[in-house]
Amino acid sequence: MSRDQARGFKNASGGGATAPGWRWHRSRVPADSWRASWGLPSRPPSTQAEPSSRGPGRQGRSYSGALHLDALNHNRSTVCGSKADGMGAGVSGGRGGGVARASQSAHTPQSPSEPACCPRLMCQGAPQRQNLPVASSVVEVYSGRCRSSEPRDSRQVRCCISLRRKKLSTSNNERQPTLISLFSGAGGLDIGLERAGFHTVTATDFDANCVNTLETVKGLGVPVRGKPELQHLNGTRLIHASAEELKASDLRPEGATSKWRPDVLAGGPPCQPFSSAGRQKGIEDPRGKLFLEFVSLAEQLKPRLILFENVRGLVTAKTPDGEPGGVLRLIRQSFEEIGYATRFKLLNAADFGSAQRRIRLFMFAARDRSLPDFPEPTHGKNAGDMLTGDIKPWVSLGEFLSAQPMADPEDIVVPTGSLVDELADLVPGTGVKSQGIVEANRPSGHWGYRQDRFLADLSLPARTIRAATTPDWVRLEDGSLRRLTWRECAALQGFPREWEIQGTLAAKFRQIGNAVQADMAEKLGLALKASIDRNKRSNPVSAPWPAEFQKWMAYTAMEHQTNGKHRAAARELREKVG
Secondary structure, three states, rough: OHHHHHHOOOOOOOOOOOOOOOOOOOOOOOOOOOOOOHHOOOOHHHHHOOOOOOOOOOOOOOOOOOOOOOOOOOOOOOOOOOOOOOOOOOOOOOOOOOOOOOOOOOOOOOOOOOOEEOOEEEEEEEEEEEEEEOOOEEEEEEEEEEEOOOOOOOOOOOOOOOEOOHHHOOOOOOOOEEEEEEEOOOOOHHHHHOOOOEEEEEEEEOOHHHHHHHHHHHHHHHHHHOEEEOOOOOOOEEEOOOOOOOHHHEEEEEOOOOOOOOOOEEEOOOOOOOOOOOOOHHOOOOOHHHHHHHHHHHHOOOOOEEEEEEEEEHHHOOOOOEEEEEHHHHHHHHHHHHEEEEEEEEEEEEHHHOOEEEEEEHHHHHHOOOOOOOOOOOOOHHHHOOOOOOEEOOHHHHHHEEEEEEEOOOHHHOOOHHHHHHHOOOOOEEEEEEEEEEEOOEEEOOOOOOEEEEEOOOOOOOOOOOOOOOOOOEOOOOOOOOEOOOHHHHHHHHHHHOOOOOOOOHHHHHHHOOOOHHHHHHHHHHHHHHHHHHHOOOOOOOOOOOOOHHHHHHHHHHHHHHHHHHHHHHHHHHHHOO
């Protein structure tokens, strides 16, 4: 760049020339387009500006002549230089430090009192300290009067440092990502995400027993597994309210502005309308529309990532027009309309080390970064037969129970009366058959096992823990029978033993059965946190439906065409009976 060209360009502060090699951060235009508009030559290949980390279309205001602040040392630091010039970011911590040094072989200071500040520029005179409040800390930023290292006119160029407020306090890898939890229940999802490193800012639920449980646990200071210095729900705001009553301002930290965004918004709207254990009214049930409140709050909060959980029956749930899978398509469309790309998958908790076969539907959604991948299974049913050392065998219910404390006698339920005879001859993994529902292609009835009369197979992970007071029976070594206790069911769901679930016995089982399996949630949380730590901006696109989703939707449509009328008649009869 010639001297005349340099003189022709004025920076925003009214100073003189800018030097090639400066990084023009957060510009609305491509890195070199401003050079062309001013008649300046393009950068040589070795000094091309690095693309903004904010991604295309999201750069924000232009800061003419501004240097990017690349790193900070906790509360105090300063940076001069550009990564694009192959320089390491210099950091000066403490009050006694001057302007940060940045090494470059092509340039050396003219005197020891003039440290190198940035390529082809020399800082002159004593640095000036500015105290700029950022969040709750004060960051010391140093600026000085600079002049070119080459012989030039006696003009001065002021070093301007552009501060990105949200990155000043610490790096993404050091800070604790934030979580807003909706439909929190007894806290199973929160347990897993806090184990993965998240801080729960706010947790909400409409059920008074659930909120009492969370308040009790918060007061107990239950330590986070693997992180004894942290406590579950420490500093979390707990809200007892329905999702329809909530606004984004209720969920943000106290004093936060409307620009504050959580890293993750997580929750599982009530699943009963879509569960095979319920009446499957789907979206016709008022609770089946609560996912729209989830979407509405997501639109207001604009979280970086979203985690959505529900029962697998949602995959084939029908809209009022009878389209299988229509509800899931509506959910995806709703999130896409507010700017989020989505990815869905069914995951089995047993495949991730839990002693429970619990298959649930999960959704990841992202707004301005790539969609995270779902975690890969760590355990498998036939792992012993596989030619790989990475997959472990499922954890069986028998193994799980052998590692549990002896059950409290007050919690033990044993069979009485006729139930003793009904259970006596059952083979593990079977139960007493229920009365079949007559269907067009099943004249003898569509039978199944009664949920309250099933004998668990101790060689396999437990069946799905339900929100009922009638968990599976287990046959002990001495041949006696008893039900799984509520504490054992809570442990199968991943709750720590210190997690004091509140309410009646029925309320405890309901909270436990409706919870997200905590070990599964931890694996999902690690995938979300990895995406946040990478901080890679992009314009994501929704992933296609998994192949098995398409197959199940098609099968359900065919099956509904065959048996739909019979099932509707049977449902009406059940409702009349009570």
